[in-house]
Amino acid sequence: MSALRVLVGCKRVIDYAVRVRVKPDKTGVFTDGVKHSMNPFDEIAMEEAIRMKEKKLASEIIVVSCGPIQCQETLRTALAMGGDRAIHVQVDGKEYEGLQPFHVSKILAKIAQEEKVDLLILGKQAIDDDCNQTGQMTAAILDWPQATFASKVEIDNGSLKVLREIDGGLENIKVKLPAVVTTDLRLNEPRYATLPNIMKAKKKPLTTKKPSDYAVDISPRQEVLSVEDPPVREAGQKVESVEQLVQKLRDAGLIVS
Amino acid sequence: MAATLSRVGNIAAKLLKSHVYISNQCRFIGDSWINGSCIDPTLGLSDEQKQIQKVAIDFARNEMYPNMARWDQEEIFPLDVLQKAAGLGFGAVYCREKYGGTGLSRMDASIIFEALSQGCTSTTAYISIHNMCVWMIDEFGNDELRQKWIPQLATMEKLASYCLTEPDHGSDAANLTTSAKQKGDHFIINGAKAFISGGQDTDMNLVMCRTGEKGPKGISCILVEKGSPGLSFGKKEKKIGWNSQPTRAVIFDNCKVPVSNLVGQLGDGFKIAMRGLNGGRVNIASCSLGAAQSSLELARDHVKVRKQFGKHLEHFQHLQFKLAEMATKLVVSRNMVRMAATALDKNWPEKVSLCSMAKYFATEECFKICNQALQIHGGYGYLKDYAVQQYMRDSRVHEILEGTNEIMRVLISRDLLEDRKYS
Known part of the structure; x- marks a missing residue:
């Protein structure tokens, strides 16, 4: 089988080190003037694609991001890491607030078909909304096999051997290409973009599109009623004996009485 | 809930990378509140400079900051981290690409050294000296020396x-x-x-x-x-x-x-030594900026959690004013350093005095900022468990080396008082 054409999704999210603050009107969290970076699971997806290309198993890496103009910074980072070209599907303001995995997966599926890609690598979830839906939905729309939560991926003559992280441990599966893979934390350790590659990334092609270019209707299917802080942790209690502890746990309904 | 868990998992992964985790250092360089604040080091930078800065900040917070106390206390010269930094292009930032340099400007170098020194000022200061030496070979050496040395110096296989x-x-x-x-x-x-x-x-x-x-x-x-x-x-x-x-x-x-x-x-x-030092002075002043930036961030975080007389320190006007002064002097220092870097990039005839002004002003003001940040920490600031003392100790020497700040004043006054030489 010839080298693969790979599509990688790169979401721009609030940086993992930022302490997220809920807006007083409970419509969402503060994003203005807040440090953003590439979703860490997408960085892992990028790294996996680049390693495939370095081994000559992939021929081209296309990176895509859906969101406001600032997503282009994230795409430039992806290009500096080793992507070949970028597609920015611009979605702004209110529309972006209502953008759901359902919409993004339709856009990704359309791009995957247009670009004739063999492999779609996505992060298993984004660290902002933690949906963990986009990869699965995209596979469903394309009717391609999916290999989610990958911690090892090997290309094997038109198929992928994927080691998956599942609740009970690890699972080995084989999927036929084309396929959708979503990355788990232990798949690889992403590289830093080097300074020379940052300079070269400026010259790599970045195309801007709109959801309507892919005939995707992004009108919201769900409404966010309220975004709230998790409850503040309350002070604990000291107990005198094991019996008392068991009693308290029983009273709280935490163990079967 | 899920969001918090994945964030914790992710942070754990980042920490695993660095192997060592010092318990008190639970903050991140470039923490949430810096972005969009008046001391944000990205202010006024181009998109490309911001990208370069981001790589340097990420490197500082993942590879350097978790280790800086250990490197200091055990006197470790971290060759592996130097080479890793060089792998990203930090070994010969402003040397020509022709012989293996990264081919960036002095301004870019200043942004990089400022960012890295937030992770460890001392280690970054050495990287900056190394950069100065490689540039001297690139600028003044013959082709033979350049071909022999620059490729292995740029990767920091040789120092x-x-x-x-x-x-x-x-x-x-x-x-x-x-x-x-x-x-x-x-x-x-x-x-x-x-x-x-x-x-x-x-x-x-x-x-x-x-x-x-x-x-x-x-x-x-x-x-x-x-x-x-x-x-x-x-x-x-x-x-x-x-x-x-x-x-x-x-x-x-x-x-x-x-x-x-x-x-x-x-x-x-x-002449070669002095030409090298012009850049060296901007570099070392940039390292002071990073130390001061981190110290100010630490002081600001401290006043928000430390309570005395029944209220948080942030509500005492003396400390509010102190922080305002520190922030202003940090930004003024940064402007001066970036102006000197521009003078070198554009080869302005005033570059020698501007580099001297940047070095003298930024290293003195930034040391004061580190020292005041330590004072705001009170007794805790004097403990080696808190990073602020290390920024203070590491930046003290910047007032002495690469030409003492007294010599900087000599150069500046000479520019004012002597008849200008046209060359």
Whole structure:
């Protein structure tokens, strides 16, 4: 089988080190003037694609991001890491607030078909909304096999051997290409973009599109009623004996009485 | 809930990378509130500069910050991290790409050193000195020296030291006495250099030697490779800060070096040394900016959690005003440093005095900021468990080296008072 054409999704999210603050009107969290970076699971997806290309198993890496103009910074980072070209599907303001995995997966599926890609690598979830839906939905729309939560991926003559992280441990599966893979934390350790590659990334092609270019209707299917802080942790209690502890746990309904 | 869990998992992964995690250092460089604040170091930068800065900040927070206390206390010169940094292009930032440099500007270099020094000021300061030396080869060396040295210096597989100061000639460098006499196709060097950063642990030394008349015009720059016959080193100095890089005297006893190791022409040494230092001064001032930025961030975080007299320190007007002054002086220092970097990039005739102003102003003000940040921490600031003291100790020496701040004043006043020389 010839080298693969790979599509990688790169979401721009609030940086993992930022302490997220809920807006007083409970419509969402503060994003203005807040440090953003590439979703860490997408960085892992990028790294996996680049390693495939370095081994000559992939021929081209296309990176895509859906969101406001600032997503282009994230795409430039992806290009500096080793992507070949970028597609920015611009979605702004209110529309972006209502953008759901359902919409993004339709856009990704359309791009995957247009670009004739063999492999779609996505992060298993984004660290902002933690949906963990986009990869699965995209596979469903394309009717391609999916290999989610990958911690090892090997290309094997038109198929992928994927080691998956599942609740009970690890699972080995084989999927036929084309396929959708979503990355788990232990798949690889992403590289830093080097300074020379940052300079070269400026010259790599970045195309801007709109959801309507892919005939995707992004009108919201769900409404966010309220975004709230998790409850503040309350002070604990000291107990005198094991019996008392068991009693308290029983009273709280935490163990079967 | 899920969001919090994945965030924790992710942070755990980042911490695993660095192996060592010091419990008190639970904050991140470039924390949430910096972005969009008046001390945000990205203010006024181009998109590309922001990208470069982001890589440097990420590197500082993942690879350096978790280790800086250990490097300091155990006096570790972290060669692996230096080489990893060089792998991203930090080893020869402003050298031409032709021989293996990264080909960026002095402004870019300043942004990088400022960002890295938030992770460890001492280690970054050595990287900046190394950069200065590689640039001297790139700018003044012949093709043979460039081809031999720049590729391995850029990757930091080989490291460089800058040797100008002598035990008896610090500020009075133009009267240095280490001599190099030509004998056939070799120089025979005799004398000693003091306070050499990296001494003995580096692979090559750029040594300013007297090859001719008295004064600056009789000085030449000679590359002395590690292992040259007659080259030895003094004991490792005990220092207040800068403990992640060794400092030693470098001693030449009939040290034999091939004539082909001459950098530039005979008699050019002082000019080469000073040209190198112009950039070196901007670099070291940039390292002070990083130390001050981190110290101010730490102080600000501290006043928000520390309570005295029944209220958080942030509600005391004295401390509010203090923080405002520190922030203003930090931003003014940064502007001065970036202006000097621009002067070098654009080769303005005023570059020498502007670099001197940047070095004197930024290193003094930034040291004060670190020191005041320590004061705001109270007794905790004096403990080595808190990072602020290390920024203070590491940045103190910036007022002394690369030309003392007194010499900076000499250069600035000379620019004001003497008739301008047109060259």
